[in-house]
Amino acid sequence: MSERFTVSVEPGLAEEFDAFMKRKGYGNRSEAVRDLIRGALARERLDPDQDGACVGVLSYMYDHHERELSKRLTQAHHAHYNLTVTTLHMHLDHDLCVESVLLRGKASDVQAFAESVVARPGIRHGHLHRIPVEHPSDHGRSAHQHDHGHAHTD
Ligand code: NI
Incomplete structure (x- = not known):
């Protein structure tokens, strides 16, 4: 049926x-x-281990004239500042923008955030690529520091 x-x-x-x-x-x-x-x-x-750490590359296209969309996207990124590392913005033409967002965190959190962005009206060609990594909060630490035990508060 x-x-x-x-x-x-x-x-x-x-x-x-x-x-x-x-x-x-x-x-x-x-x-x-x-x-x-x-x-x-x-x-x-x-998909690999949803509790594991990953970095994600989220990309999408949108029309910046779309009502409130740019503002809402910025709000969404701020609301998840712990996940969003940086955003690259390209003004493709007079209307369209392409953004590529680097994310870092738990695989399931990264995916949930990316899906919430991609599902927004006006967002086109949304795609997330996740890459598994050892530790979500190792970013910026030197290799030397990895040799010492450290507690994570993430
Ligand atoms: Ni733009």
Whole structure:
């Protein structure tokens, strides 16, 4: 028994999706969407240890004329200042901005924050790349200091 749901996409995105389907040999949109969903769910299942430390690179595009979006993004980054290390901002053209955000912290925290940003209306092409690391709070310490035991308060 299948569940049906309707998805709205802007015309340009729908055209691109149809072209993607043709390239990949899909006969209909449903099967293409099902495969994309399966792929996303599999990647999530296969993700490494969610309690482990990671650095993340989050990138996305948005239109800076989009109502309140720039302000809300800045607020979100401030609310998670413990995760966001730095942001690179590129003014792509008169309207569009591309940002790349470096994140550091627990894998699940980094993912949750990135997902909350990507899900915002107006954010396009959102993508998070996570890289596992030994310790979330080792940033800036010298190799020499690693030889001494130290307590973490994160
Ligand atoms: Ni800009």
